[in-house]
Amino acid sequence: MKRSDWSLSTSSLAHYCRFYIHMKKYGYLLLFLTTAFACQNTSNDKQQQVEIPEQQDSIGEHIQTDSLSASPKEIITTAEVDSIIDGRILMPTTYRVWENEVVSKVINKNWLELHHKNGSYHVQSVSYHIENEDEEPCSGLPTETIVPKEDVLVFFDIPSIQKGAVDSVAFKNKIIEPGKPFEFTYKNQKYKLQATGILFHKDQERNNPNARYTLKLYKDGTYLRTIIDQTAYNDTSTELEFIGDLDKDGLPDFIFSSPRDYEERRMIIILSASPYAYDGNVQFDC
Structure with missing residues (x-):
């Protein structure tokens, strides 16, 4: 073999070795990059599985207001009538005068009344006068009696109730x-x-102060709300006094007489748009 041929062969062999070494390095690098990319995709897949949970029916988790205007598909929560706003209702009756409780200082020209006249109901500004008594025979306390001009069912200070004739x-x-x-x-x-619970016409149950009476409202066969859930009846009963649209929202509102004791007078206003009942009561026990 010629020396020049040997030199060429040696040079070619060296070149081949260098090429092999570079390719080996690049092969490792390519293998590394391919593996890293695959791992990253696997990690992303797992992350997506964690971040996108399986969809579930969450209707039962919704918190709905207790309103007559609620959709039949909504889960309606029950608001007992004991969840009340007190001090917004007065009645055409006699109130005892205590140190810090004077009815003439509560009612004013901003209050409204619901009265019945000529076969229909109307909401208008209050029209009344106060009659005083120095000493009530039963309690010995002075009294103030709210005497209305019209046939008034209740007086109230509830902003959502609108003036005018009431569709009842x-x-x-x-x-x-x-x-x-x-x-x-x-x-x-x-x-x-x-209704469920006691029968008010049965004396043995009517005199039970621990008896329960529940009244539920349905619309087109769908439950809307519980409007009465009372557990105290001592010779008393729950009586429906009025159905009509007091707040002008196109839905019926209710007024009940529902005393818990025979020495109490109590009126409850239940508005379609309010989750709470409005309560007004007066005691006349001896």
Whole structure:
């Protein structure tokens, strides 16, 4: 072999070795990059699995307001009538005068009244006068009596109630007994009041102060809300006094007489748009 051929072969071999070494390095690098990329994709897949959970039906987790305007698909929460706003209702009756409780200082020209006249109900500014008595025979306390000009059912200081004629529903029976639901139509919608609990016409139950009476409201067969849930009846009963649209939202509102004791007078206003009842009561025990 010629020396020049040997030199060429040696040079070619050296070149080949250097090429092999570089390719080996690049091969490792390529293998490393490929592995890293695969790991990253796997990590991203796992991360996506964590960040995107399986969709579930969450209707039962929604918190809904207790309103007559709620959709039938919503889960309606029950607000007992004991969840009340007190001090917003007065009645045309006699109030005892205590040190810090003077009814003539509570009612004023900003209050409204619901009265019945010529076969219909109206909400208007209060029209009344106060009659005083120095000493009530039963309690020995002085009294103030709110005497209205019209046939007033209740006085109230509730901003959402609007003045004017009230579209109301006529009914015959004030007491809604368990097993005898009361159905009525308002604004072409069918409603039902259904009671469970004691029977008020039975004396042995009527005198039970621990008896329970619950009244639920339904619209087109769908439960809307519990409007009465009372657990104290001492010779008393819950009686429906009024159905009509007091707040002008197109939905029925209710007024009940629902004393807990025979020596109490108590009125409850339940508005369609309010989750709370408005309570007004007066004691006349001896």
